[in-house]
Amino acid sequence: MAIPNFLYKNNRVLLKELTKTDFKLRYQGSILGYLWALLxxxxxxxxxxxxxxxxxxxGNDIPHYPVYLLIGTTIWSFFSECTSQGIQAIVNRGELLRKVCFPKYIVVVSATLTAVINLLINFIVIIIFALIDGITPTWTWLIVPIVLFELYMLSLGISFLLGAINVKYRDITSIWDVLMQALFYAIPIIYPISMIAETNTTAAKVLLLNPIAQVIQDARYCMATTKTDTSWNYLSESELIFKFIPICIVIIMLVWGSWYFRKKSKKFAEEI
Amino acid sequence: MTNQPNTTDINTPHNNEPIVISVKNVHKSFKLPTERAWGLKQAILNRFKGIKGYKELKVLNGISFDIHRNEFIGIVGRNGSGKSTLLKTLAKIYFPEKGSVEINGTLIPFIELGVGFNPDLSGRENIYLNGALLGFSNKEMDAMYDKIVDFAELRPFMDQKLKNYSSGMQVRLAFSIAIRAKGDVLLLDEVLAVGDAAFQKKCSDYFASIKGQQTVILVTHNMDNVIKYCDRAILIENGRIKLNGNPKEVAEAYNNLWNEQK
Structure with missing residues (x-):
């Protein structure tokens, strides 16, 4: 595209301005303001x-269960906020897309960045909780940002794909709401995976192939207790190939989502 | 060029300038939903019933023209003639099915004033947000900021939220961003005649002063403005160029559109 020949830097400025606006207006008019992001x-x-x-x-047999649980709920909240904002982004910013020309992905990314900021704030709280609970920091804590990045990539992929479909079929929002309810129980957030394994080992293994479960369990393994069953160590050596399924799902979603979004984005202005 | 018979020869002072916008044989049509498939259910039902769900409306039907640097171009035509679609195609908001639009330089589109204005942000924040949407960096906006505020005459209100502005003040702010934005081509859709008499006088003076120094594309229904500012005007009717040339002749042809019908 020759024009508007906006430089990459100017796209970044727009991303920053939109994110700032979103974040500033999110808790507009509430007494506690930003504190709600934590509360x-x-x-x-x-x-x-x-x-x-x-x-x-x-959580009787899990050491540091409160921290273990907090990591799970925080990461889940992030995923839930990120995708619901991301999927709605294009429709919510419809007026803008009809009036000015700019790369459409910026709208989706800016909508999800508020969730990223909230996640970072919440992780500070987790660290404080962990220290109070008597957990000593180790180098494995440094792995946590990597798996969180993986989850953010998954969220972006989902937001791009479903956000683009949502322009034409608004049912997506409702379907996603229901799907999120189901997902919440399909991921070992409140219960330990061992409870499922007691009745059905295969089911437990399948549940851990979910990339969201993988990220949560990895973060817990790294920060709370090494007694966590992660997708990697729960599957046996003979099932090595399955250990790569979560990361493959993330990559496929991201590539598929971006490709589909790119393809459809030319028509957003007309179809909204 | 084929099928462009009604181009009157006109010597604007800019004919020797380089071409900044070149529109070649642009076609654009929209699928107008007859029975809107707002959901999956309707989409599936329509497919079963064999309903296509839309009919095609040709909005632009082979439009071609060139614009030279520093020309002040008026685009006129009645409602639904395809003016706004043409403008949005120039602004790359819509993509033509056939033909091409080439632009050399940066184009600042004002399809509507105050796009992205948020009532809960202050005047200052809105200027920067609007600037970012038009593709300006914060540094570039810093350079323009004072001129914008001065032109709008709103300096004491910049830290107030936009929702506390009167509607006239909001439009003045938006308009000031539009005309103070530094781009190679300025695209204005029906945005003249804002504010009170004093502000209008100011805008009018401003337009007179940039004439010949900035490429402007103005869409309007006000023929007085076309005659007053434009070097050249284009009349669009049913998605085709009916007349492209002298502003006075175009204004006359525009006024005759209604007589023809009678």
């Missing part, structure tokens, strides 16, 4: 901890 996941954690940790005793 919401913490409250979700408190409820889950009370019900499943204290009353149902899910």
């Amino acid at each position: 919401r996941p913490l409250m979700m954690f408190a409820i889950l901890y009370l019900v499943f940790g204290q009353l149902l005793k899910f």
